[in-house]
Amino acid sequence: MLSTPASASIPLLFAGFLFYNKHIADFTCVDKVPITIEELIPGFPAKVIPIILLWSAQMNRKLYSLCGEDGIRHYSPHVWKIIMALNHKGLDYDLIPVSFADIPNVEDGSFSSVPVLRDGNTVLGESFDIARYLDETYADAPALFDGKGAVALTRFVESYCKTVLHPSLATIAVMDMHNLMSPDDQVYFRSARERRFGMPLETMAEGGEDERARLPEKLAPVRDLLATQDWLSGAMPAYADFTLFGIPSMV
Known part of the structure; x- marks a missing residue:
């Protein structure tokens, strides 16, 4: 599972709003003294932008899945392969239920079946290709293809x-x-x-x-x-x- 240092948790709350701002509007310390973004996060943006990108990629991981009318039962065997693969690697994701009619409109509209995975700026389909991508991209997590053969x-x-x-x-x-x-x-x-x-x-x-x-x-x-x-x-x-x-x- 992707994570950020504990010391970055508070800055992350502000980073999305302050990405291009050099001063926090109307933000004051307990003693009512205004502070700047540099004071809140020394070295901003150099220290924070990598954290923002990491956090953004984590929050943008989506797996599209055929689902029953109840919105709960996901029945595609190919999607289940990727559900298990993501869980195996400890990666967070949002499971997005879709119907057959929805599939042509998923992401860039180039897919005719599921699974489709968005991982940050990467979008791909075909369960085997997704699994190879996950193993190469998150090599430090438990392997999906371990060893020769x-x-x-x-x-x-x-x-x-x-x-x-x-x-x-x-x-x-x-x-x-x-x-x-x-x-x-x-x-x-x-x-x-x-x-x-x-x-x-x-x-x-x-x-x-x-x-x-x-x-x-x-x-x-x-x-x-x-x-x-x-x-x-x-x-x-x-x-x-x-x-x-x-x-x-x-x-």
Whole structure:
């Protein structure tokens, strides 16, 4: 988590208002003697501007996420990967709920899906790209890709989730996901899914019980590996684990 020195906490309260001012209007000390910004913060602005920039970047970290009509349930597995990654690194952020219709208007309007992350002046999408950016930018925080082979392992887990787990869970959860959405999102979701799978959502959902019965077998490689180590990534969790975690968030 980004933090500032304790001695900077009071100056920060004033810095936003006094960035270009050399004197604090109407501000007085306890004994009613006016003071200047230089007296309040010796060395201003050289000492304070880096703090302002750090604080500003922290306050401007936003993660956009598809959310149910209740504004609480975030159901995108790809967003959950980044939620876990940010929490793992101890980074503060605002989770911004959006609908399908909102996505084209997120930030600069260049995105067609979530997650989208704004981190200070940096805006990017695609969960894997976001994770690589976080690891490179906040290298002193716990790693998302730790050691040689971590990226390749994560790519394999992504492929496993996409080809083995996601089709089953998409079938199992299809009506639950539909029902938690707003009416407008339900229309979009139904149209997109029925076009993709070539059948009504209700027909697709009929296969849910069969897919649920097959799910333990599909998860067998994960159970086998975790019988000998704590995490897919080894002794500590990393982005490969968060990638797997994101899939069950659908149900």
